[in-house]
Amino acid sequence: MEKFEYMEKYGHEQLVYFFDKITGLRGVTCIHDTSLGPALGGTRIWNYENEEEAILDAFRLSRGMTYKAACAGLNLGGGKTVLYGDPKVVKSEAYFRSLGRFVQSLNGRYITAEDVNTNTKDMSYVAMETDYVVGLPGKSGNPSPVTAWGIFMGIKATLKEVFGDDSIKDRSFAVQGAGQTGYYLIKYLLGEDYPDKNYKTEKASKIYFTEINDDHIRRMKNEHPQVEFVKPDDIYSLEVDIFSPCALGAVINDVTVPQFKCKAIAGSANNVLKDAVHGRQLKERGILYAPDYVINAGGLINVYHELQGYNRDMAVKDVELIYDRLMEIYKISKNKNIATSDAADRFAENRIKIIKEIESNYIRR
Ligand code: NAD
Numbered sequence: 001m002e003k004f005e006y007m008e009k010y011g012h013e014q015l016v017y018f019f020d021k022i023t024g025l026r027g028v029t030c031i032h033d034t035s036l037g038p039a040l041g042g043t044r045i046w047n048y049e050n051e052e053e054a055i056l057d058a059f060r061l062s063r064g065m066t067y068k069a070a071c072a073g074l075n076l077g078g079g080k081t082v083l084y085g086d087p088k089v090v091k092s093e094a095y096f097r098s099l100g101r102f103v104q105s106l107n108g109r110y111i112t113a114e115d116v117n118t119n120t121k122d123m124s125y126v127a128m129e130t131d132y133v134v135g136l137p138g139k140s141g142n143p144s145p146v147t148a149w150g151i152f153m154g155i156k157a158t159l160k161e162v163f164g165d166d167s168i169k170d171r172s173f174a175v176q177g178a179g180q181t182g183y184y185l186i187k188y189l190l191g192e193d194y195p196d197k198n199y200k201t202e203k204a205s206k207i208y209f210t211e212i213n214d215d216h217i218r219r220m221k222n223e224h225p226q227v228e229f230v231k232p233d234d235i236y237s238l239e240v241d242i243f244s245p246c247a248l249g250a251v252i253n254d255v256t257v258p259q260f261k262c263k264a265i266a267g268s269a270n271n272v273l274k275d276a277v278h279g280r281q282l283k284e285r286g287i288l289y290a291p292d293y294v295i296n297a298g299g300l301i302n303v304y305h306e307l308q309g310y311n312r313d314m315a316v317k318d319v320e321l322i323y324d325r326l327m328e329i330y331k332i333s334k335n336k337n338i339a340t341s342d343a344a345d346r347f348a349e350n351r352i353k354i355i356k357e358i359e360s361n362y363i364r365r
Contacts, residue, residue: 001052001055001056003015003055006059007059010032010059010063011032011033011063012030012031012032012033012059012062012063013031013032013033013034014029014030014031014109015028015029015030015031015055015058015059016028016029016030016031016102016106018102020095020098020102022094022098023090023092023094023095023098024085024090024095025083025090025095025098025099025102026083026084026085027043027054027081027082027083027084027099028054028055028058028081028082029058029079029080029081029102029103029106029110029112030055030058030059030061030062030079030080030081030082031062031077031078031079031106031109031110032059032062032063032065032066032077032078032079033063033066033077033078033352034077034109035077035352035355035356036069036070036074036075036076036077036351036352036355037069037074037075037076037077038076038077038079038108038109038110038111038132039062039065039066039076039077039078039079039109039110039111040065040069040076040077040078040079040110040111040112040113040134040300040303040304041061041062041065041078041079041080041081041110041112041113041115042080042081042112042113042114042115042116042118042135043080043081043082043083043099043112043113043114043115043118043122043126044057044061044080044081044082044083044115044116044117044118045082045083045085045087045090045091045116045117045118046082046083046084046087046116046117047085047086047087048082048084051084054082054084055082057080057082058080058081058082061080061082062078062079062080063078064078064270064271064293065077065078065079065080065300066078066348066352067293067344067345067348068293068294068297068300069297069300069304070347070348070349070351070352071291071293071294071297071325071329071344071347071348071351072294072297072300072301072304072322072325073321073325073351074300074301074304076111076300076304079110079111080115081099081103081110081112083099087117091122093125095125096122096123096125096126097125097126097128097129098129099112099126099129100125100126100127100128100129100130100133101129101130103126103129103130103132103133104129104130104131104132106132108131108132110132111132111133111134111307112126112130112132112133112134113133113134113135113303114135120135120136120137121137123135123136123137124136124137134303134304134306134307135303135306136306139306139310140302140303140305140306140310140312140315142180143298143299143302143303144180144181144183144184144299145184145193145195146195146298146299146301146302146315146316146319147180147181147184147268147296147298147299147302148180148181148182148183148184148185148187148188148268148298149184149188149194149195149196149298149316149319149320150295150296150297150298150299150301150319150320150322151181151185151244151246151266151267151268151295151296151298152185152188152189153319153320153322153323154266154290154294154295154322154323154326155168155173155242155244155266155290156168156323157290157322157323157324157326157327157330158242158264158266158288158290158326159171159241159242159264160327161264161288161326161327161330162241162263162264162288163241163263166323167202168189168191168202168203168204169202169203169204169205170205171204171205171241171242172204172205172206172207172208172239172240172241172242173189173204173206173207173208173240173241173242173243173244174207174208174209174210174230174235174238174240174242174243174244174262175189175207175208175209175210175244175246175267176209176210176232176235176243176244176245176246176247176248176251176267176269177210177211177245177246177247177248177269178209178211178216178217178219178220178246179211179213179216179246179247181246181267181268181296182209182244182246182247182267182268183216183219183220185244185246185267185268186207186209186220186224186227187224189203189204189207190203190204190207190224190226190227191203195312195316196313196316196317196320206228206240207224207226207227207228208227208228208229208230208235208238208240209227209228209229209230210229210230210231210232210234210235211229211232212232217229236251236256236259236260237259237260237261238261238262239261239262240261240262241262241263241264242262242263242264242265242266243260243262243264243265243267244265244266244267244268245265245267245268245269245272246267246268246269247269248269249269249270249271249272250271250272250273250274251269251272251274252265252272252273252274252278252279252282252289253274253275253278254274254278257278257281257282257285260282260285260287262287263287263288264287264288264289264290265282265287265288265289265290266289266290266295267290267292267295267296268292268295268296269292269296270292270293270296271292272292273289273292273341276339276341276342279291279339279340279341279342280339280341280342282339283333283338283339283340288330288340289339289340289341290326290340291326291329291340291341291343291344293344294322294325294326294329294344294347295322295326297319297322298319298322301315301318301319301322302315302319305318325347328347329343329344329347330343332346332347
């Protein structure tokens with residue numbers, strides 16, 4: 001991979017390598033675009049096959065964060081840190097404090113958070129060395145219930161678009177994965193534990209779920225026996241209103257697209273389209289797709305509020321705006337006759353462009 005060519009093609013601003021010989025910390029921070037504000041994105045630890053793979057991941061993930069933040073209406077850019085190593089071996093207080101020092105050296109151009117194989121405790125070590133970290137213990141907390149609330153809102157917007165009525169009542173759902181986000185989503189679909197207590201409760205008529213983790217299957221069966229378990233391969237072809245992928249990426253692919261009998265797809269899973277073409281195939285099949293990075297932005301919106309002094313109610317209200325944002329994206333998709341996944345990209349690119357333009361005149365502040 002020619003890195004400068006890649007950066008030019010996809011608009012990346014900065015790629016920073018760092019290494020600490022005391023702790024063995026080695027990784028990169030990639031800043032994609034800071035037109036809207038500081039780049040925010042979590043720190044991921046992974047035992048990559050090689051350096052090339054780690055950097056490609058940082059390039060892709062940081063760009064994804066730019067689009068997610070732009071669509072979520074946040075004044076943030078996109079960034080990501082990937083650490084190269086075995087998470088079972090490398091982690092220590094010194095390792096994360098060393099990371100914090102590198103984050104601080106970027107002087108606020110990049111803000112980190114937890115991600116795959118890092119947690120709030122690790123971030124508390126990072127915070128000993130830098131001001132530019134969110135997702136700390138005692139602040140915004142576990143993002144999953146809030147992310148799931150955003151999915152619930154996105155499902156309502158999607159129902160509105162498909163049926164002209166956003167009510168959950170009388171609708172049927174197939175949820176793939178009942179880990180964190182899927183578990184909370186099912187609660188909300190059953191009218192339980194809404195994070196916004198002023199919201200009128202509604203109950204779905206039928207919910208199916210699938211899982212591969214026995215503990216999660218048992219938990220669902222114990223807590224909500226009315227939610228029907230189906231085998232993992234059977235989830236795609238159920239005749240339901242909404243299929244909600246809340247487990248893995250790339251589950252919308254050549255094999256599954258022909259199987260779907262749902263009216264729409266709306267769930268938490270990241271990178272759920274195997275390829276951009278699958279978003280277009282869903283459109284051809286008349287299945288409405290809620291773009292992943294728009295509907296699952298609740299976690300990002302939640303940690304963003306830490307930068308402004310965290311207030312749970314305000315964060316939850318902000319997450320509810322995912323409804324309006326999806327409606328705007330559905331409108332673009334209809335007006336331009338393009339897939340909703342392409343419409344989301346246009347929405348993000350347009351917001352970045354317009355905000356850059358309004359900042360072109362000098363104002364003394
Ligand atoms: P999780 O690991 O808590 O839950 C995923 C569940 O899916 C697990 O219980 C797992 O056993 C199950 N699963 C895995 N493969 C499966 C299969 N083939 N069939 C059925 N079930 C399967 O993860 P999560 O935090 O709920 O995240 C789910 C997705 O949402 C991920 O793609 C994640 O990146 C994305 N996401 C999560 C958040 C968040 O706040 N947690 C925010 C944005 C996006």
